[in-house]
Amino acid sequence: MQEKVIRSGPAPLLPPLDELWRFRELCWTLAMRGVLVRYKQTIFGIGWAVLRPVLTALVMTIIFGKIAKLDDGGAIPYLLMVMAGALPFQMFSACLLSASGSVVANAGMVSKIYFPRLMIPVSTCMVAVVDFFFALLVYVVMALWYGVMPPAQAVLFPMFILMGFLAALGPGLWLAAVNVRYRDIMQIVPFLVQILTYLSPVGFSMEKVPERWRLLMSLNPMVSVIDGCRWTLLPGAPAPDVNGVVLSAVVIVLMLLLGFVCFRRMEDQFADII
Amino acid sequence: MTQAVTVTGIGKSYRIGQLFEWQLRHTLVSWLKNPLAALKRNHTDPFWALRDVSFALNEGEVLGVIGANGAGKSTLLKVLSGITRPSEGEARLRGRVGSLLEVGTGFHPELTGRENIYLNGSILGMTRAEVKRRFDEIVDFAEVETFLDTPVKRYSSGMYVRLAFAVAAHLEPEILIVDEVLAVGDVMFQKKCLGKMNDVARGGRTVLFVSHNMTAVRSLCTRAILLHKGHLELDAGVEEVVERYIHHAAVELPVFVDTADWPRREQDNLKPGLRIQSVELVGVEQRAILTVGCPLKIRVKFTVSKNLPETVFGFVLKSADGVKLMECRSGMDESSRIRSLSPGEYVIETNLPELPLGPGYYSIDLGARCEDGGLDHTPDVLSLLVEEPQAIDNLWLRRVEGVFRIRSHWTTPETVI
Known part of the structure; x- marks a missing residue:
């Protein structure tokens, strides 16, 4: 029979694994709740999950391609180039934003029910990932329309998506925990995302950035993620800088560790101060 | 085990x-x-x-x-x-x-x-x-x-x-x-x-x-x-x-409350002349716990510092959430009218023969009002806990609805021919 010991003092850094296993389904259920709830009482229902990326693509083509004239007439259709970068970035920003507010948004559950708190930000991020897959569907249809077939390195695509997901989860965990005490976080995060948008090659290609700045820019993991996604989805797109990818991976791992440790250290107090 | x-x-x-x-x-x-x-x-x-x-x-x-x-x-x-x-x-x-x-x-x-x-x-x-x-x-x-x-x-x-x-x-x-x-x-x-x-x-x-x-x-x-x-x-x-x-x-339920030094609200004391000194529940020991249907007797001590015209006393029974359930007041019939009061110390008692409340917590506001506009008021001066009589030990019999409880008479069932 399992024995649960409740003690004063700080919690162990590693959450009890048997418990995570017991609640394994909760993560998925909460994610499904997030997806379902979004499209309740809408006419198009789950259709919005597809419709939204279509509209985004449309807006981006008009603004970047037609008005800002960033379309350089390269071999790859500009729209696909932008989409291949914008979709992962949208996933990243949605993950970061929703994860930061996730614990506070579930205050009722936090103060009345026990379950591994890590489930909250993780499941919230999964909602953004589900959205991303719908958007990816739209992308695939468009790529087929343009007749652009993915190159062989497309097998590495999931790796870059995982990087993007973890890049959001790390800071997301930390921000979610701090937000419980200082609600200022939710005021700051949108600006943070905005700044990152400008620092990430969403509307342009990294080739346009002077060589000496590239490594520095790779401190922003989304640079490598976007470059990697383009490289794996579009034939002829330049491969991401290996040094940059390694640097990004190191940043992601560090942020993830920091986020995880902070979250674990603060989660005991969530119910008391939320 | x-x-x-x-x-x-x-x-x-x-x-x-x-x-x-x-x-x-x-x-x-x-x-x-x-x-x-x-x-x-x-x-x-x-x-x-x-x-x-x-x-x-x-x-x-x-x-x-x-x-x-x-x-x-x-x-x-x-x-x-x-x-x-x-x-x-x-x-x-x-x-x-x-x-x-x-x-x-x-x-x-x-x-x-x-x-x-x-x-x-x-x-x-x-x-x-x-x-x-x-x-x-x-x-x-x-x-x-x-x-x-x-x-x-x-x-x-x-x-x-x-x-x-x-x-x-x-x-x-x-x-x-x-x-x-x-x-x-x-x-x-x-x-x-x-x-x-x-x-x-x-x-x-x-x-x-x-x-x-x-x-x-x-x-x-x-x-x-x-x-x-x-x-x-x-x-x-x-x-x-x-x-x-x-x-x-449980909550403190005193049967005697000294109100002499209670702070009074200003609007209650425009023309002071009467001050409620103490309020006491009579016939209850230690704590203000009563059974449904028992008598309720309250004794009020007060001082009068000047000649007062007609005065009435009253208390309001309130439920635990503050709803005023009823007021009992003196002067409603000829025998209980207080036509005038000269300076001095007094005791007055009021008595409800059967407390018409079901089980629960209640509180009492007590006050006195003078014809010339003077008044004294002690809100929530007493708290009462009313319980079901112990004689009813069958649990399902105890579940009686409603705030009030008044003795009702029932005939024994008779066979209809």
Whole structure:
């Protein structure tokens, strides 16, 4: 029979694994709740999950391609180039934003029910990932329309998506925990995302950035993620800088560790101060 | 017999004012004002919501946790559920723990009944397969078959609560922690919930149960503990603990209140001339506990400092939530009119031959008003606890509806020819 010991003092850094296993389904259920709830009482229902990326693509083509004239007439259709970068970035920003507010948004559950708190930000991020897959569907249809077939390195695509997901989860965990005490976080995060948008090659290609700045820019993991996604989805797109990818991976791992440790250290107090 | 729950020296402290002091702004401002002081932790006295609580619970025992508001009951359950970490002490729970601290937490109003059953089930720690297995039972218990695919935001509050309780009640933990969930729903449903809880208890599960409903505690629990201001005051049989709670540990119910030095509101004292010195419940010993239908006698001492014209006395009986139930006033008939008062000390008594109130907590506002506009007023001067007479020991006979209780006469049944 399992024995649960409740003690004063700080919690162990590693959450009890048997418990995570017991609640394994909760993560998925909460994610499904997030997806379902979004499209309740809408006419198009789950259709919005597809419709939204279509509209985004449309807006981006008009603004970047037609008005800002960033379309350089390269071999790859500009729209696909932008989409291949914008979709992962949208996933990243949605993950970061929703994860930061996730614990506070579930205050009722936090103060009345026990379950591994890590489930909250993780499941919230999964909602953004589900959205991303719908958007990816739209992308695939468009790529087929343009007749652009993915190159062989497309097998590495999931790796870059995982990087993007973890890049959001790390800071997301930390921000979610701090937000419980200082609600200022939710005021700051949108600006943070905005700044990152400008620092990430969403509307342009990294080739346009002077060589000496590239490594520095790779401190922003989304640079490598976007470059990697383009490289794996579009034939002829330049491969991401290996040094940059390694640097990004190191940043992601560090942020993830920091986020995880902070979250674990603060989660005991969530119910008391939320 | 094995111990399912062992609690040793559990305490939980909060730093008072913590919530406000932790605002970033406050921290920044104080740091700017005095960079050195901010480095030191400020030592405010902690508030102990729970202190040095120890008890053990054998497998299959049903423990009632009793105490006044703020005694630490909910904190104890939160600590044992793992929601919040204790500040000191240790607790061991052997077996799977399921806790139900609030009905319907985790329900999402936009989701349908069906979706919410699965969602809530997994939040409470059930797997999808477990919920599936018990799905029909849950729906059946909640009586919501026809509304399964309706969003719960369109449910009546009764349906909502029923569904929420049903999910939680079909959890199958070895240790069940329940906080005051029976306070919701109508009488029929409460009965059903109690029945379900009884099944759970009979099924050999260990249960910790917080309630203000002494009837429920009496019928469900095999043992009880009494908490008072965060400390464990009594750990004994149910009857003993319930008795102690009602008679010794609950709110203070003085029978004599000295009101001479009470601060008066200014508008009550424009033309002072009369001052209520004390109010006393007559014929009641120690604490203001009365039984339904007993006489209520109040003695008021007051002083008069000048010649007063016609004066009336009155008291208002209020329910625990402040609703004015009725007023009893002097001067309503010729014999009780007070035409004038000269300076001096007086005693006046009022008497209700049969207190027309059902069980519960009540309070009394007492006042005097003069024809010339002067008045004195002592709000909530007495609190009363009214109980059912002990003679009715059959529990189901005790469930009488309504605030008021007036003696009614019934004929014996006669055969109709």
